[in-house]
Amino acid sequence: MKLISDQYLITYLQRFDQYPFEVKLHGKTHLIGEGNPVFTVSMKEEIDSSKLLSSTSLALGEAYMKGNLDIEGDLFQALDHFMGQMAAFTADQKKLKTLFFTSLSKKNQEREVASHYDIGNDFYSLWLDDTMSYSCGYFKTENDTLYEAQCNKVERILKKLCLKKDMTLLDIGCGWGYLLIRAAEEYGVKGVGITLSAEQKKEFERRIEVLGLSDRITVELMDYRDLPKSGRTFDRVVSVGMVEHVGRENYDLFIKSTESVLKPGGLFLLHFISALREYPGDPWMKKYIFPGGMVPSLREMIKLLSDHKFYVLDVESLRRHYYKTLRHWDQNFNENRDQIEKKMGTEFVRMWDLYLNACAATFHNGIIDLHQILISKGINNELPLTRWY
Structure with missing residues (x-):
């Protein structure tokens, strides 16, 4: 499993900077965007970089499900922020082909x-x-x-x-x-x-x-x-x-x-x-x-x-x-x-x-x-x- 450095993750999340939010990672707090943060993303464990590059939603969604990622603040408000910037999501169509296209039998x-x-x-x-x-x-x-x-x-x-x-x-x-x-x-x-x-x-x-x-x-x-x-x-x-x-x-x-x-x-x-x-x-x-x-x-x-x-x-x-x-x-x-x-x-x-x-x-x-x-x-x-x- 290829884990990603703190700086890589912060750089990746900066693509979602339309509204300000914080990221807590390894005891440090990073501000994304400008202004007062409206929620905080708390990372408890590293994310597999290959998963993040394959699919933003899968990597972050699975991390949230397992409790490795948490939201301090309103969950809907955080998701509303990210969903409003869907163009910034990554999705490798080739790697996800079997997931996207299942049998129609x-x-x-x-x-x-x-x-x-x-x-x-x-x-x-x-x-x-x-x-x-x-x-x-x-x-x-x-x-x-x-x-x-x-x-x-x-x-x-x-x-x-x-x-x-x-x-x-x-x-x-x-x-x-x-x-x-x-x-x-x-x-x-x-x-x-x-x-x-x-x-x-x-x-x-x-x-x-x-x-x-x-x-x-x-x-x-x-x-x-x-x-x-x-x-x-x-x-x-x-x-x-x-x-x-x-x-x-x-x-x-x-x-x-x-x-x-x-x-x-x-x-x-x-x-x-x-x-x-x-x-x-x-x-x-x-x-x-x-x-x-x-x-x-x-x-x-x-x-x-x-x-x-x-x-x-x-x-x-x-x-x-x-x-x-x-x-x-x-x-x-x-x-x-x-x-x-x-x-x-x-x-x-x-x-x-x-x-x-x-x-x-x-x-x-x-x-x-x-x-x-x-x-x-x-x-x-x-x-x-x-x-x-």
Whole structure:
């Protein structure tokens, strides 16, 4: 392992000098930038220089997870500082190739999804709200609670879909099922949810039974690629936070699979984390949080939709709403930190806290966005004329 000298590390960190901060290393304090420092990076052990040059995020992220690097001050503020200077990060694309580009086989993608979403319903219930919604909320006011924001989000999606009684609705990547439950209760639709998470399916089925919605909703363990051979068609399709898991090479296949089960004139709402440009993602996030995850650009998704003669009716950015959602999640997470740490261990807790704050910082800095696209399969002249129906 090739360790780096104090001066090398300080010189390396000087590239992040937009705002002042301190670095404590081997009993000495170094100021980066000019002015009063807003946080302090405390280094307890040296960093392997080859790791730092291979990937800034992996080297520093792993050091934080293991407790070799700590932040004195607000973790979000520190990450917001670094994420605002992403152009200064190093990432060796050749060395990281196997991490960036994993197998797109059904078996591997099922395994990747399970590694994140099957951690345990009891774990997620500690810091998500009562709807168990693990996606961007919608804050009508600054004072909305997380629960209110998630209810707002679901209601906004359902209104955009212009639902009517006894319509059929498919939810691709249905999570714990709150959206379909509200659609059945409020609009009287007949819903089908598909997921690759056994834990989510188990909880969703419990909810369906408790609420007496077995005649209205079903949930299945199914890969989206199996939709064309299902023989089903739907009036409406929704997918919230799922396309990020299919891989860039499969975006077209995902849209084609959706097209195969949507009736002519039907509506499709796609809710997804997006980016300005196409890039492979963050190495630390792909290694520890979302293996195989890939964020589409808005432009490539709209182009692919157009290739399949989907008509884009509405595009809405919810970037700042996701920033607020993540801040709520992290607050809830830390309020239950001791309980989570007893079960999952210190390194997991530091990793997850880093994940939630890093995501909040990336949304805050506009590195990634969140878009909802409303699309019709072919022309639909039956919808209301105004956007705010």
